[in-house]
Amino acid sequence: MIEDPVKRRATFIAILSKEIVRRGGKSPIVVGGEAVELYTQGSYTTGDIDIKSPREMTTSLLKEWEFIKRGRTWFNKELDLYVDWLGASLDEGREAENRVNTIRVEKDLEINIISIEDLVVDRLNAAKWWGDVDSLMWARVLIAIKRKALGKIDLPYLEKRAKKEDIADILSKALSPDI
Amino acid sequence: MKTIIGYDEIRKNAIETRAEMFEKGQFSPGKGIRKKPRKSEKSALLYEKAMQRADRYRPRFDRNGKLILPFFYEPRRG
Numbered sequence: 001m002i003e004d005p006v007k008r009r010a011t012f013i014a015i016l017s018k019e020i021v022r023r024g025g026k027s028p029i030v031v032g033g034e035a036v037e038l039y040t041q042g043s044y045t046t047g048d049i050d051i052k053s054p055r056e057m058t059t060s061l062l063k064e065w066e067f068i069k070r071g072r073t074w075f076n077k078e079l080d081l082y083v084d085w086l087g088a089s090l091d092e093g094r095e096a097e098n099r100v101n102t103i104r105v106e107k108d109l110e111i112n113i114i115s116i117e118d119l120v121v122d123r124l125n126a127a128k129w130w131g132d133v134d135s136l137m138w139a140r141v142l143i144a145i146k147r148k149a150l151g152k153i154d155l156p157y158l159e160k161r162a163k164k165e166d167i168a169d170i171l172s173k174a175l176s177p178d179i
Numbered sequence: 180m181k182t183i184i185g186y187d188e189i190r191k192n193a194i195e196t197r198a199e200m201f202e203k204g205q206f207s208p209g210k211g212i213r214k215k216p217r218k219s220e221k222s223a224l225l226y227e228k229a230m231q232r233a234d235r236y237r238p239r240f241d242r243n244g245k246l247i248l249p250f251f252y253e254p255r256r257g
Contacts, residue, residue: 006250007250007251010251033209033210038248039238039248040229040232040233041232041233041236041238041248041249041250041251042232042250043225043228043229043232043233044229045210046209046210047207047208047209047210048208048209050209068202070201070202070204073201073208075198075201075208077194077195077198080194080197080198082201082208082209084208084209101246102244102245102246103245103246103247103248103251104241104245104246104247105248105251106251106252110245113246126212130212131212131214132212132213132214133213133214133215133216133217134213134217134222134225137222137225137226140226141226141229141230141233144230144233145229145230145233145238148230148233148234149233149237149238149239150238150239150240150246151240
């Protein structure tokens with residue numbers, strides 16, 4: 001078993017994705033805390049894997065791999081993995097699906113992940129509506145990583161989504177250089 | 180005489196305890212929502228650590244548009 005839980009989760013998602021695609025399904029998309037964990041390469045850590053994936057195929061694979069379901073979460077004690085299945089497609093819609101990134105974990109192992117812009121909106125929603133005190137800071141980290149290493153943040157798209165979600169006020173805080 | 184507990188044993192116990200508590204509905208594996216305010220210094224430190232990691236393992240897109248996160252290319256233990 002891979003000792004580092006961040007790498008273990010990433011490798012598992014990549015293997016799950018490969019198998020779902022091999023069986024003719026659509027590759028899962030990582031969202032939520034696991035997506036933050038991946039983009040920050042383990043600076044943020046989570047305990048479960050949040051995915052959007054084809055329901056029946058995911059269910060049958062997890063059962064084959066001896067995962068047990070409790071509520072909406074599947075877990076495997078031996079692998080120390082918890083998988084939260086959150087639906088078949090992104091709630092954010094077709095445009096967000098088109099913006100999904102693919103991470104190459106190693107040769108022939110890939111993970112589809114929600115875009116940084118859509119993840120920023122997710123974190124800002126958590127900050128504003130759920131009162132999560134850390135989410136604004138993680139939104140800033142994601143914006144900084146994108147700007148520093150991966151190109152420009154798509155501001156018009158972020159602003160459009162923020163307006164729709166009524167989080168434009170907190171988006172301006174996230175875009176401010178002051179922590 | 181001191182009792183010495185190895186890391187592997189602690190890790191194994193933690194995994195088992197987590198799984199048992201989860202089965203009984205006493206443990207939620209997700210991070211959850213933090214309501215307790217953090218000191219601004221602590222938030223700034225977390226931000227700084229995350230940025231240092233992004234510098235050390237600088238993400239990039241390869242020529243096929245795939246995202247490369249160098250942390251995952253480090254040799255693995257276990």
